[in-house]
Amino acid sequence: MPELKRGFSKSRMNKDLDERIIPQGEYREALNVQVDTSDGSDAGSLQTILGNDIISQTTLATGLLSVSAICIGSVADEKNNSIYYFIKDEEKFTDYILKYDSNKNEISPLVVDKYKIETQIYSSTTSTPTNITTYFTVGNLNSIENATNIRPGMFISPTDSNGDNVFEAPDLRGGNPRPFPFKEGEIFITRLKLMGVSPINYFKVYMDTQKHTRQMFTGGLNSSVGTKIFLSAERSLNFTTRFITAINIIDNYLYFTDGLSEPKAINLNCFDNINNLIETGTHPSGLYHSHVNIFDKNKELIVVSNQDYRKRPAPLEEQYITAIKKSPLKPPTVLLSNSIDGRFNESGGPAVLDSSFQANFTNNSSGSNNLPIGSNIIIEFFNAADYKVGDNLLVRASRPFNVSNNNNNDYAIYDAIIEIVDTEKVYINNVWSALKATVKIKYTRDEPISTATNFLFFSTLQQEDPLYELKFAKFAYRYKYYNGQYSPFSPFSEPAFMPQSFDYAPKEGYNLGMVNQLRSVIITDFVDDEDFLPKDIVEIDILYKESNSTNIYTVKTIKYGDDEFNAFGSAKRPLLDGRISTNTLPNTPFIYARTKGSVKIDAEIIKAIVPSNQLIRPYDNLPRAAKAQEVVGNRIVYANYLQNYNLKYTTNN
Numbered sequence: 001m002p003e004l005k006r007g008f009s010k011s012r013m014n015k016d017l018d019e020r021i022i023p024q025g026e027y028r029e030a031l032n033v034q035v036d037t038s039d040g041s042d043a044g045s046l047q048t049i050l051g052n053d054i055i056s057q058t059t060l061a062t063g064l065l066s067v068s069a070i071c072i073g074s075v076a077d078e079k080n081n082s083i084y085y086f087i088k089d090e091e092k093f094t095d096y097i098l099k100y101d102s103n104k105n106e107i108s109p110l111v112v113d114k115y116k117i118e119t120q121i122y123s124s125t126t127s128t129p130t131n132i133t134t135y136f137t138v139g140n141l142n143s144i145e146n147a148t149n150i151r152p153g154m155f156i157s158p159t160d161s162n163g164d165n166v167f168e169a170p171d172l173r174g175g176n177p178r179p180f181p182f183k184e185g186e187i188f189i190t191r192l193k194l195m196g197v198s199p200i201n202y203f204k205v206y207m208d209t210q211k212h213t214r215q216m217f218t219g220g221l222n223s224s225v226g227t228k229i230f231l232s233a234e235r236s237l238n239f240t241t242r243f244i245t246a247i248n249i250i251d252n253y254l255y256f257t258d259g260l261s262e263p264k265a266i267n268l269n270c271f272d273n274i275n276n277l278i279e280t281g282t283h284p285s286g287l288y289h290s291h292v293n294i295f296d297k298n299k300e301l302i303v304v305s306n307q308d309y310r311k312r313p314a315p316l317e318e319q320y321i322t323a324i325k326k327s328p329l330k331p332p333t334v335l336l337s338n339s340i341d342g343r344f345n346e347s348g349g350p351a352v353l354d355s356s357f358q359a360n361f362t363n364n365s366s367g368s369n370n371l372p373i374g375s376n377i378i379i380e381f382f383n384a385a386d387y388k389v390g391d392n393l394l395v396r397a398s399r400p401f402n403v404s405n406n407n408n409n410d411y412a413i414y415d416a417i418i419e420i421v422d423t424e425k426v427y428i429n430n431v432w433s434a435l436k437a438t439v440k441i442k443y444t445r446d447e448p449i450s451t452a453t454n455f456l457f458f459s460t461l462q463q464e465d466p467l468y469e470l471k472f473a474k475f476a477y478r479y480k481y482y483n484g485q486y487s488p489f490s491p492f493s494e495p496a497f498m499p500q501s502f503d504y505a506p507k508e509g510y511n512l513g514m515v516n517q518l519r520s521v522i523i524t525d526f527v528d529d530e531d532f533l534p535k536d537i538v539e540i541d542i543l544y545k546e547s548n549s550t551n552i553y554t555v556k557t558i559k560y561g562d563d564e565f566n567a568f569g570s571a572k573r574p575l576l577d578g579r580i581s582t583n584t585l586p587n588t589p590f591i592y593a594r595t596k597g598s599v600k601i602d603a604e605i606i607k608a609i610v611p612s613n614q615l616i617r618p619y620d621n622l623p624r625a626a627k628a629q630e631v632v633g634n635r636i637v638y639a640n641y642l643q644n645y646n647l648k649y650t651t652n653n
Contacts, residue, residue, distance in 0.1 A: 073244025
């Protein structure tokens, strides 16, 4: 009897026809098999499907997970042959995302959120009753991972593991120290400092009262050496006993939501461990809180705090893994100047660049010849002109400067050009009223300029033509995050416009004073106070638009670590507790804000146009919570979500 061979390249089950007449490439029935789709000779053949295997935890640190740990979600990454598990372990005060690599048959921690730790006091606290800051010391002792997991921003529990009050404060009546009452979150860790290696590694843990309480803490730890205390932090993953309701993988991003907290998006590349260091990414042991690897312009890890002795990258916080990033809420500060070098007068307003004076540019009383080029003369300007050494001044005889006849490139219309060599302020009644200067003659017209010793002249600073002369320009900025995501735009500034003095031309019916005399713009205060600025920003785009156009342009990109990024801001704000700063004017309860960022615009140069799909994105609308999500057209779509907040209406009786 001849042997019958069939291939199944069509991968089609056919139960309608008799098995003797089923077309080539189809089959009658099959169970637990799949059709091979390779390019080899076995294409179209049937092969059995592998069954399930039990994955052991042998690759994880011994005892990493407690027996009460539960899996609240999982997803398969078929592209990389991996599986991600979402683990909640209340006994360890830790949430995990574990990765199983089927190619290596290994389980490794991807993200570790250790939101509460128990540690031991190595030595008693040192405090000064007049100081609001105190500290205690922690040694590695028998719990090195807990000591290492201490990080700025953690809160101190009011009681120790025995339920006793942790802190005490001096009794102002002269008695023994009394328990210091406070609530969870009112005292927090500000910084850490390594103290030595003898007899063991230990470091100081500095504390302060929470900013919103403004409660003065002058006490110390009511605990002996070896006493256990709890430190807690705001949770990042926010796992609960409820299951993760939706998980998607797009490229290297893990998106998930649980219907209770803000949807998350994790950049898997930002948690890679570097050189087995505890302070980068996620340590393979899973014993340490994860750190987010954020790199600056030099491809170096961005440090969260220079006061932390480990100089670690940013410890994992919820702000680094939310699906939508924070956008700037304030417009930039725009400082306008009518000079190309951005100078201002003593009051901070437009610089005085026009003046008048009396002088004689001739070498004899008859005025038959002009002074030779290079000669120095002393003149006194009739006002407090903001001239500097090195300035070149354009000079006219008895002809004031205005827009209609001012052409800085046409020397023929000027009588002289002089250079400021030295200056001296002239005060009248303790008020700067005039400017005396030594000047060098750089140019004079061929014919004699004047015949009188005290001939009247007018001067103006020689500089380039104004910026945005006939435009109303506005500026804004936006953030670029470590994951490549851009924020929406900040509010735009007021128009950068500096009108000149009123000068009406009746023949043309044109107000020459409405011509913009702006020559440089300083954009500042676009790096917010460190308490409000997202720590995962890597770049800030300075944006520009004109009032008569819908286009928005990028004029400058400021990278983290640039001098322009770290330059001091200009804004002032009151101190929170009303203290007077010694860095400001006497009796002024203001301090220069910790805003940063300053960039000078002195040319109408644009870098690139912002894509049109960004122009209609005034804000990001992310639900507070969502029970469902799916990828539709390469976009994340949320469903069954919660948004907005309840507004409580109250009346004052």
